Amino acid sequence: MKISIIGGGIAGCSTAHYLALEGHDVTLFERDSLASHASGFALGGLIPSIGGHPDDPYESLSRYSIGLHKELATQLGGPPGAGELDFLRKPSMMLIRDREEEAMLRQVYSRYAADHSLDIRWLNLGELSHIEARISPDVLGGMYVSEAYEVDPYKLTLALWQSAEQRGARIVNREVLEIGTTDDRVTGVETSDGMIAANAVVVAAGPWSPRMLANLGISMPVMPLKGQIIRLDAPAPPLKVSLWWDDNYATTKSDGLLWAGTTEEDVGFDDGITDAARDLIITSAVEMLPYLEEAELVQQTACLRPITPDRAPIIDAGAGPDGLTIVTGAGRQGIMLGPAMGIAAAALATGTEPPVDVSAFSLARFS
Numbered sequence: 001m002k003i004s005i006i007g008g009g010i011a012g013c014s015t016a017h018y019l020a021l022e023g024h025d026v027t028l029f030e031r032d033s034l035a036s037h038a039s040g041f042a043l044g045g046l047i048p049s050i051g052g053h054p055d056d057p058y059e060s061l062s063r064y065s066i067g068l069h070k071e072l073a074t075q076l077g078g079p080p081g082a083g084e085l086d087f088l089r090k091p092s093m094m095l096i097r098d099r100e101e102e103a104m105l106r107q108v109y110s111r112y113a114a115d116h117s118l119d120i121r122w123l124n125l126g127e128l129s130h131i132e133a134r135i136s137p138d139v140l141g142g143m144y145v146s147e148a149y150e151v152d153p154y155k156l157t158l159a160l161w162q163s164a165e166q167r168g169a170r171i172v173n174r175e176v177l178e179i180g181t182t183d184d185r186v187t188g189v190e191t192s193d194g195m196i197a198a199n200a201v202v203v204a205a206g207p208w209s210p211r212m213l214a215n216l217g218i219s220m221p222v223m224p225l226k227g228q229i230i231r232l233d234a235p236a237p238p239l240k241v242s243l244w245w246d247d248n249y250a251t252t253k254s255d256g257l258l259w260a261g262t263t264e265e266d267v268g269f270d271d272g273i274t275d276a277a278r279d280l281i282i283t284s285a286v287e288m289l290p291y292l293e294e295a296e297l298v299q300q301t302a303c304l305r306p307i308t309p310d311r312a313p314i315i316d317a318g319a320g321p322d323g324l325t326i327v328t329g330a331g332r333q334g335i336m337l338g339p340a341m342g343i344a345a346a347a348l349a350t351g352t353e354p355p356v357d358v359s360a361f362s363l364a365r366f367s
Contacts, residue, residue: 003349004029004189004198006176006212009039010153010334011327012204013160014342015349020167024350027196028161029189031175035157037206037271041303042335043229043249043259044156045242046149047092048118049333051108057360058312062333064356065340069151072339076159085159086152086254093128095135095142095245095288102140109143119146131241134291148242152254153335160342172196178215179203179324186323200323200349206306207269209328218320221366222329224269224304228277229261232285232295248284250292257298260285262332273300307331312361315341317348319363325349326363 001024005012008030019026030036046069049062069087077085096102112120123131124141131144165171174191179201181187188197203212207224231253238252250260263277278300286292308314308329317325327345330337344354 001025001200001350002198003027003200003202004196005202005204006189007204007206007209007328008032008034008157008161008171009037009204009206010035010157010160010338011206011330011341011345012202013039013157013164014338015202015204015327015345016164016169016342017160018343018346019349020164020169022346022350023167026164026169027198028164028169028171029174029176029191030171031173033173034161034171035154038227038303038305038334039157039338040154041229041301042153043251043261044151044153044253044335045090045092045249045251046151046336047145047242047244048147050112050118050120050145053111057357061340061356061358061361062336065337066149068339068343069149069336072156072160073151076163077155085155086150087156088150088254090148090150090251091241092145092148093123093131093142093241093243094145095128095139095243097138097140097245099140105143117147120144121146132239132243134289135243136288136290139288150242150251150253151335156335156338176212179212181216181321184321186321198323200325202325202327202345202349204327204345206328207304209306209326213320213326216320216324218363220314220319220326220363221309222306222314223266225307225331226265226267226271226302226304227262227332228265228273228281228300228302229259230278230281230297231255231257231259231299231301232292233298234258234295235291243288245288246284248281248288250285250289258292258295260292269304271302271304273302277302305331305334309366313337313341314363315344315348315358315361316363323349
């Protein structure tokens with residue numbers, strides 16, 4: 001089956017990987033370079049979604065996707081912890097600073113404490129200090145999640161594409177101008193070089209996806225959400241766990257730098273870095289980890305994440321003409337959900353049942 005994919009981020013490259021594994025004829029269209037937007041600049045934290053209910057479709061998708069990440073780490077990069085994707089187990093601690101936060105997080109903890117597959121524990125400050133002694137004394141405690149991981153998003157996205165390419169997939173570095181249709185069925189994609197025929201088209205263009213679908217009369221509530229991250233040369237030793245609080249985090253990555261973030265900025269397609277974001281991130285990080293006052297800024301990055309009103313992805317093959325599949329909108333969890341989104345989109349594009357239930361992520365939920 002001849003399938004065109006629009007978008008060279010984690011969603012598009014994951015879809016290409018799984019389609020190529022099945023022997024399909026895959027062409028990926030990317031106007032810039034692979035992983036040149038959000039997928040190349042994300043943190044890469046793989047923490048199971050926790051907060052609703054273990055049977056929630058989003059949480060089920062998150063756990064399934066982390067399982068795929070483990071498989072991919074071995075298939076594409078060697079054994080976990082020693083592979084080329086910088087994939088490793090990295091326990092996570094969610095920190096709280098006031099009694100209201102504590103009450104809310106304890107409710108979450110009570111719902112998951114019996115789930116031994118996640119190894120979740122409630123720790124007071126004294127217990128947290130045994131893991132990381134440099135945490136601010138203003139912290140009251142937190143929730144420790146053992147089954148969390150970390151990966152290099154850029155390396156993973158490239159490895160997924162290289163896997164597809166080794167099986168015959170091709171990349172076209174052109175902007176897609178239009179998706180062609182005849183009799184309510186996709187026929188291919190048009191670039192400046194003309195129309196390239198396809199039996200199916202997968203739109204995985206992140207926040208640019210709505211533009212791709214406009215000519216088909218499809219309205220999709222996916223917007224860009226800018227996030228900025230800073231990388232610090234911090235005093236040793238490195239953090240052995242990832243720390244999270246509010247919408248922020250701090251973790252030492254495989255490059256030896258401490259990554260801290262992040263912002264959530266509704267500023268359209270402006271992806272420039274700002275001093276205000278830098279100062280905001282540093283202030284928050286120093287409040288939680290006072291020793292970072294001695295850290296030096298090495299790099300600051302910004303990217304545009306595709307976000308939906310309910311912050312869940314869109315994975316759908318029924319929103320437009322036959323042969324069209326949409327996969328985007330995972331927001332800050334794009335790297336974690338990427339493999340599951342890709343394997344599901346690959347199945348939908350070929351008319352088969354996805355190996356994970358994605359019925360809750362149709363575009364129709366916004367109607």
